Amino acid sequence: MTADQPLVAILDDEPEIRQLLSQALQEAGFRTTCFGRATEFEAGLKRQPPDVCLVDLGLPDRDGLALVHRLALESGAAIIIISGRAQVQDRVTGLELGADDYIIKPFDPAEVVARIRARLRKGRGDGAQRASRAQFAGWSAHFDRYILCDDQGHETAFSHAEGEVLRLFLESPNRLISRAQMQEALGGAAGESFDRAMDVRISRLRTKLGEDPKNPRLIKTIYGAGYIFLGDVRWG
Structure with a gap:
């Protein structure tokens, strides 16, 4: 293993x-x-x-x-x-x-x-047909190893569930993603539990990306609407 x-x-x-x-x-x-x-x-x-x-x-x-x-x-x-x-x-x-x-x-x-x-x-389709690495804002996300790597080479692990959310953002940069769209893409029963679970995963991703929780620069909350990932993303 x-x-x-x-x-x-x-x-x-x-x-x-x-x-x-x-x-x-x-x-x-x-x-x-x-x-x-x-x-x-x-x-x-x-x-x-x-x-x-x-x-x-x-x-x-x-x-x-x-x-x-x-x-x-x-x-x-x-x-x-x-x-x-x-x-x-x-x-x-x-x-x-x-x-x-x-x-x-x-x-x-x-x-x-x-x-x-x-x-x-669920939520990621056929992984064999999708790129396993994305680069953005000085970071590299390796979805085959569940690792985030910064520009100094330091590695931080993320869970599969966190990776699902991160991939969803990176595949739709600079676009509003509503809670309903997240639920449809990632599955799970809609409601307070799903919303709270997403809040936890996004909060953990922000921490791992070194974001200021009061003013994140990459994963922006649009209150009442959803989230937007700001930045250029390069896959492969």
């Missing part, structure tokens, strides 16, 4: 399920990290932010839906619930609270792998 492969964080209190998911994902080319309790999971996310979180709702130390909502507001990762709760209302609630997908137990590991791949592809 290499650092440029997407990282999936698995949170489930059943060791057999953690092992099953981890093995299937590693065989499919993903890196994984596993947790049996929410407290360990949250500490792990601070050490190494994942690209995707697989979250069971039946946790011994935390309400699963509350955790999903917090992740949607604070994390840059895609969130997929894996739960034995099969009622329609549970699925609706999970998606409304910010989950990107909902898989019901028992499941086929191949389906989980396919859902994760689909989620990581």
Whole structure:
């Protein structure tokens, strides 16, 4: 496994399920990290932010839906619930609270792998046909390695979810992008959770780009309308 492969964080209190998911994902080319309790999971996310979180709702130390909502507001990762709760209302609630997908137990590991791949592809089309590097304002964004590089050669990692937002901006520079357009391009349930998740991702991108939060020069907020990325972008 290499650092440029997407990282999936698995949170489930059943060791057999953690092992099953981890093995299937590693065989499919993903890196994984596993947790049996929410407290360990949250500490792990601070050490190494994942690209995707697989979250069971039946946790011994935390309400699963509350955790999903917090992740949607604070994390840059895609969130997929894996739960034995099969009622329609549970699925609706999970998606409304910010989950990107909902898989019901028992499941086929191949389906989980396919859902994760689909989620990581969503919003960026066929990656094989798109440039993996963009240059702008003294920065280089390497989407194949999830790295930002400044003009001094210093590297800063970004998550896949942050990369989705950055690519959206860089592919439409100097154009207004509304929240509705972002939701359509990036997926996820529309509403407060999606808006807050976008706010978090954009805030983190600004920090990594060295932006002044009170007066950003690259990613501008147009209140009530959306965002504009200001600058010239060169791909390839």
